[in-house]
Amino acid sequence: MLIVFIGPPASGKGTQAKRVIAYLGIAHLSTGDLLREARQDGSPLGRQAAQYMDRGELVPDSLVIGLVNQKLHEPGFRRGALFDGFPRTIDQARALDESLSSLGTPLDLVLELQADEKVLKARMHKRALEESRVDDNPQTLSQRMTVYYEQTAPLLEYYRQQGKLATINAMGTTDEVFERIKKAINARRKGPSVAAGSAGAIKQ
Ligand code: AMP
Numbered sequence: 001m002l003i004v005f006i007g008p009p010a011s012g013k014g015t016q017a018k019r020v021i022a023y024l025g026i027a028h029l030s031t032g033d034l035l036r037e038a039r040q041d042g043s044p045l046g047r048q049a050a051q052y053m054d055r056g057e058l059v060p061d062s063l064v065i066g067l068v069n070q071k072l073h074e075p076g077f078r079r080g081a082l083f084d085g086f087p088r089t090i091d092q093a094r095a096l097d098e099s100l101s102s103l104g105t106p107l108d109l110v111l112e113l114q115a116d117e118k119v120l121k122a123r124m125h126k127r128a129l130e131e132s133r134v135d136d137n138p139q140t141l142s143q144r145m146t147v148y149y150e151q152t153a154p155l156l157e158y159y160r161q162q163g164k165l166a167t168i169n170a171m172g173t174t175d176e177v178f179e180r181i182k183k184a185i186n187a188r189r190k191g192p193s194v195a196a197g198s199a200g201a202i203k204q
Helices: 013-024 031-041 044-055 061-072 090-103 117-130 138-152 154-161 174-190
Strands: 002-006 027-030 081-084 109-114 165-169
Touching (some): 002 013, 013 027, 031 061, 090 154, 138 154, 165 174
Parallel strands (some): 002 109
């Protein structure tokens, strides 16, 4: 199964992604992780990406798309993958659709983690105090939130029109949210796909 995970900062994406890949036995493709690795290795791509990451901005599409396309050609990914933090722009989504369609393995499902902005801000604040990620300081986090609503949220409509979007209520305990995610996955595994363009995306 090929799944895209979309959600604002502090929506619990990282925690739930780990559970989903263990549950389905699929690969995990996190562009945030790949970019942090490239950065640590000091590669030219890593150095270019760093300046955007530190400002809480998106790394240019061409860099990220190139990185993902390389990974897609590794055999493990075609058997199933969770795309975490990618795509984040419409151009990235189109590029992913093109790559997957040329491989003959279209996306199955897009999971949107949704939570009230107030809840997210409280979680972000807590995380900024507890974690040491360079891009988790309050200013960068709030920039990442703005970037999410401006550049990534429009993707939801793109996938809704493809009939692939399932919106998950991401408020509650980690277990509660994971149960909702499993329901959406299992509904997609069993059921006929939702007709493209249908008004009602699946809501868990
Ligand atoms: P994440 O760990 O997914 O929150 O990503 C951390 C940072 O890496 C983001 O704030 C962006 O600067 C960059 N990044 C990760 N994924 C992408 C992407 N798909 N497109 C552009 N920038 C990205």
